[in-house]
Amino acid sequence: MQTLEQLRAGELAGAVRLQLRCGLTEFPREIFELADTLEILDLSGNALASLPGDLQRLHRLRIIFCSDNPFTELPEVLGRCPALTMVGFKACEIKTVPATALPAHLRWLILTDNHIEQLPAEIGRCNDLQKLMLSGNRLRALPPELANCSKLELLRIASNRLPELPEWLLAMPRLAWLACAGNPFNEMRTAASPQVRSIGWNELQIQHKLGEGASGIIHQAILDGTSVAVKVYKGAMTSDGSPAHEMAACIGAGRHPKLIPVLGTIPDHPERLPALVMPLMDPSLRNLAGPPSFASCTRDVYPEDQKFSAATLLGIARGIASAAAHLHAQGIMHGDLYAHNILNCGKGNAVLGDFGGASMFEPGTAYAAALQQLEVRAFGCLLEELLERCDAQLPQLRKLALECLQQPPLARPLFAGLLAQLE
Known part of the structure; x- marks a missing residue:
């Protein structure tokens, strides 16, 4: 991560990638001095609500991230950026997605965890779109024009308000990775899930951290004298969907030699976060x-x-x-x-x-x-x-x-x- 001071001092001349996270309330105009080289811009975690109307001056910009900022609308200027292929505005406050905000060569769009109720029909013109991430919004329908995006391979629409899954969606030729839990047509089937043990937090001896993913942190622990893995969910909406649905699927999967079984759930985590206990996997894996x-x-x-x-x-x-x-x-x-x-x-x-x-x-x-x-x-x-x-x-x-x-x-x-x- 770079600093605003470095940018203003000219120390970042020639940068291809720029990441600034320093409480920005306005877009630093000094960024335009990098127009001939800048390809990846990450302004996530600031206090930005808009982007400059001449952003297209960054003519080499391919990727932009502005997650965790108080945008209420996807900026229209994005659609005028000639080289832009990846746009990420996760966990903002976006309600509106103007048709003019969609870049011509868009491949990857991340709008997870916003307040979007409707997508423009013009998204069907994004012929290069391969990855569309919309979990955690308020969508009640998907535009039928999305069916024209024949290159679409990954779609995340979990935790929305969709009453049904459109037939045309299931007929899309390249769609392979779909997350759609947490919609009215796909409520959790908890009644069909097998029962698992309830494990108290004080029954576990938490040891060292094993790893961290988008949805949670995994620690090694001791339970009844045996080493186990404890996954504590972060409690927030991930790009895939809700941790609650992930837990329900893990439990509902039951036992199979090629799946990681669930030993139990933890009802009393100190921070009231959802958590699972699983066997410790063979370190050779x-x-x-x-x-x-x-x-x-x-x-x-x-x-x-x-x-x-x-x-x-x-x-x-x-x-x-x-x-x-x-x-x-x-x-x-x-x-x-x-x-x-x-x-x-x-x-x-x-x-x-x-x-x-x-x-x-x-x-x-x-x-x-x-x-x-x-x-x-x-x-x-x-x-x-x-x-x-x-x-x-x-x-x-x-x-x-x-x-x-x-x-x-x-x-x-x-x-x-x-x-x-x-x-």
Whole structure:
């Protein structure tokens, strides 16, 4: 993070990326001195309510973040920025999204945790849109024109006020990662969830921090003489949705060897935050890949030298297909079936985690199969990535990956069939 003093002193000349978090109430005009180089601008966590009308002078600007600022409207000037592809205004106070605020080459739009009730029909003109994050708003409908965004792959619409999921949405050719929990059509099915133990905070001996994600912090702890993992949710809306829905899906998933089980919930956290207790995972398990980068947008990032043997690849594919088939049988869509949410020992043993984007559905309903076929596309993307990093040809697996990626979605198999082929 840089400082306003550095900017004003000319010390940031030639900067490609600028991050200022210093209580700004006005846009510093000195930023325009970086117009010939600046590509990424992060002004999150300030007190800004507007952007200058000549922002387009930053002609190389590709990415802008203005989250946690009191904007009530998405600034129209964004639509005049010629190179802008990624816009992030999370946790502001935005009520209005003008059609003119949408950049021509928009790929990634983050408007999570605002007060938006309606999107402009003109969003259907964003032909390059791949990632749209709208969880935690007040949307009662999605514009039908969004169906024209044929490149859309990831959509977050959890915790809104949508009475139904549009049929055209389920027919979108590339949509693979969908989070839609917490809408009237998708209320939590708590009655169907298995019972888990209630674990008092004083029963746990909290030790060191193991990691931190968008939704919570994980610590190692001791419970009844055994090492466990304790996930304490931050209690706020994440880009995927509400922690309450994530917990419900984790519990509702039940037991499966390729899922991380829930040992219990903690009802009396000192700060009244929701929390889960889970087994401590084998330390040999590592994330299969890193999350998408700004450049890759919707695709995970693997180490450059990452290679998989045929046996390892097949082990991962079978394990994840088995986990997904189990979830779908329980009426749960993972919503974030990605390599970065898969723990892998390097020898084919793989475990699917992170239910932040999970949604529940009633098996047998009109849209149940269509939801499952969206997730099958995500599995197809995973197979495609693994096959790119495997020296063996595996023609049958390549054929299976193509079946998972078929358009329209109704042409894709379900996980039960996929698992039978893999085994």
